[in-house]
Amino acid sequence: MTEAAKYQNRIELLQGTLDMLVLQALLREPMHGYAIAQVIRSRSGEVLTVETGSLYPALHRLERQKWVKSEWKLTESKQRAKYYQLTALGKKQLTSDHQRWLQLVRAIGAVMDPEVQQ
């Protein structure tokens, strides 16, 4: 298996969730790629690290699906960077992804901890 295939597999595994995490990170304000990775890492308590090799393909895919849009802006330290911004379509997608995620968590929880439910 080539390295490219490995990357792709990881993307495959993370796909649904990574998209949701990225969209969620962008909910409040536009961000560049590095910031998105940092936000996800810090909010997850350093548990989730998003690899660059997964992040950018995901960002470009989201952009192609018109869930985010991008523009080049200057950062606070006057560095040119590409900022991603959630679109209306992206917001809708995030809502439904979130819903589904909650459903999934609840369902898995019910399976793993039946007593609590009853």
Added chain:
Amino acid sequence: MTRWPWERAKENLSEELESHLTIAIGDRVARGEDPAQARAAALRELGNLPLIEDVTRERWGWIWLENLLHDTRYALRQLHRTPAFTVTALLTLAFGIGANLGVFQLLYAVILAELPVPHPEEVVRIHAARSPFDQSWTISYPAYQRLRAATPDIPLMATAYAQDATLELPNRASIEASIAPVSGNYFSGLGIAPAAGRLFVQADERMGQSEWPAVLRYDFARNTFGSAQQAVNQHIILNGRAFIVIGVAHRRFLGDITGRAPDIWLPLSLQSTGAFAFSWDSLGPGHDVSLGKPWYNQPTIFWLSLTARIPPERRAAVLAHWDQVFRNDRELMTEATADPAVKAALLRVKTGVAPLSENGMRKRFATPLTLLMALSASIFLVGCLNLANLQLARLHARAHELSVRIALGASSGRLIRQIVLEDALLVASGSVCAFVLGRAASGILVRWASDRNALFTFDLHPNLPLAAFGVGLMFVSLLSFSILPAVIFIRTGAAQSAGSRAKVAGIAQTAGQRLRSNVLLGMQVSLSLLLSTMSGCFAATLVHWETVDVGMDREHVLNVRPELRQPRYTNHAEMLPGLYTRIQERLQALPGVRSAAVEMCGGIHCGWITALYVHGRNDLTDAQVHGQEDHVGLGFFSTLGIPILRGRDFSSIDTVNTQPVAIISHTYARQLFGDADPIGQFVGYEPAPNDHKFLIVGEVADARVNGAQREAPAVVYMDINQNPAPVNSIRVRAVGDPGQLSDSVRHALYEVDPALPVSEIVPLAIELNGDLGMEKLLARLAGIYASLTLLLVAIGFYGVMSSRTTRRKKEFGVRLALGATRRHIQMLIVGQTARILLAGVLPGAVLSIFAVRIASHLLYGSVSANSLAILAASFVLALAGSIATLIPARRAAFADPLETLRNE
């Protein structure tokens, strides 16, 4: 500077990742890390940058396009690196596909194309009855009117045949235009739309118009007036009569007879003007026929061919009805014969239909064109085989590169794709050339096939079947010379050869691979032999027809066509014998002229059919009495070189006031009298009591007056001085080349009568050979094909043998070092060629014999000439193959063995 959008996007992505890295480093430095360490850590965190770019780019969804572009660029580079192969392949494809397209277009136009009208299957020819003498399916105008009136809802169109007319335009030289007289419902019945103006309506058939309506053919209108629109309302003069162009027919409509496109359509009623020469038949002399008066009310002049549009389901009923209506005319037609069997047979005939496609054109050209198609297909095949072989050799040469690429992880699919893409580029550009070439070729073919005596016009517009055929050929060529070799090569050869030093050099060509290329070469040899043989046979046929004994002195006779059909001659026929004598005497006084004579017929294909009844015999059948008639002047037979077998020639003692005399040809004499002496017998145009008008005074040998390819007909010659009429030709027999006499003859005629126009002066040989369009086409094309395949075979041998000798260089070096002579080495290589040649020639010869058999009715060279053709073709092939092999063989033999071995 403009760049491709994907290049911009790619840079954009690099910049984005770059900025990511910069920010990450900045972040780490801000947290207090050492800048150098921060950079290394950030890089580590980032991972494999190009790979990330690759994977990210794939998300864009058009990476395949980029790959394709890459492959294309790579392919172009490869093609550029092997210019010899590229050029050979391009030319082979262009000629191979082009020739096929050209011939196919012709084949399609002649044989397959339907009339460009709605529901062409409904349009049929109506065969009511054959005319008594010409045996053409023509009827009289009154009969046509009756049939048309009987079925008002069925469009029944009539057409007549008329000779070309002289078209005069203001401020321009007059030209000959072919004309087609048609009934008023012709265009509406067929369903033809005008390209400009309007087409005929019933009112256009009105008699006695001061300015007649005319409809032009689209291309003729464009060539004459610039455009269809501009042609409308133009005033033109045809044979001295005024016409106005009322419209131009649809662009694709070229008339209803394949190949014979009229320039101008005219109303039938125009016949009444008498200004145009119509073809006609009648019941013969003695019946009520006044050719000088209008024909529309004469039931005994047969001049109209019928075409109708009948839905298939109504056909039977309509025909039965017409049969009833036509009964009286059919009975009238039987009066032309005294033969009771023929009379009965005529009455038994039922009105029938025939498809429009059933015409002489298709009958004449179907076989030659199919044959040409087969020959074209073979040359295409040879081309593909040749390319396949070159391709295999080329792949072997690239084995090293390909195997390294496979080793580096290139998928074999991608490799095949790249090779095929390379060839697809070749095929695509070759095909573009082929389409251009094919278009030009079909035009040239039509010109070649058109003989002097008949010009063809076909619809050669590109059409869907042609395009489909072309694309089909493209795929076949791509499959055979690219996809199959590539697949075979990749799947069997290259992968295994990777790694081994010896194998990388390509020495090990397996026995299977050698066999494959040998078989391909052998097949080329076979097909090439076939084509060369056919070319030889067609050339022999052409020579046969050009030299066959026609019973006339074909090499020394000149045919001069004077225009005597003018009132100043026709109204004073009694003066004509004097004029003929003056012309003859003046011409015979010219140096280089042996004799001169006048003749009613204007040349070959005169086709003036008559009947002769013998006095005192009433047992003669129609087959016996029918023959051809010609009126000739004094000295005609000696001028043409037709020997007098019995009796005497016409002489000056035969005049208007003496007994009318006739001379008959040998065949006619046999027909009428068997072996008995015809001299002194009386004959007439009609059965008793009018069967003794002419006294037969002579019998002459047969001559092929209807062309070299037709049997000599039975001919009766009458003395033109006893029945003075304008002649259509003056024959001059020269001592040497008749063509050189043209100017002096023209000048002499001017001296005799300055007002006598001469339309054409042409040697008899050219006139006779003018019929040989198809034979010339076959001979020329087969010749071209044969030389092309020969060239291909030579290229094939050269290509294969040189790649083989290069591969065996080391072996030869060792052999030479061990004491083999250079001659040995050469013989080794030439021997291989010889074996392949032999293996190809044998099946090729069998194939050729088979093909010659199939085409035997087109071939008139003798059997020995045909077998000679096979032998000669084999010899030429062997020579070409050997020469092509000798070049690499010499190169191999004269290579320095030390140099070769040192390179190892």
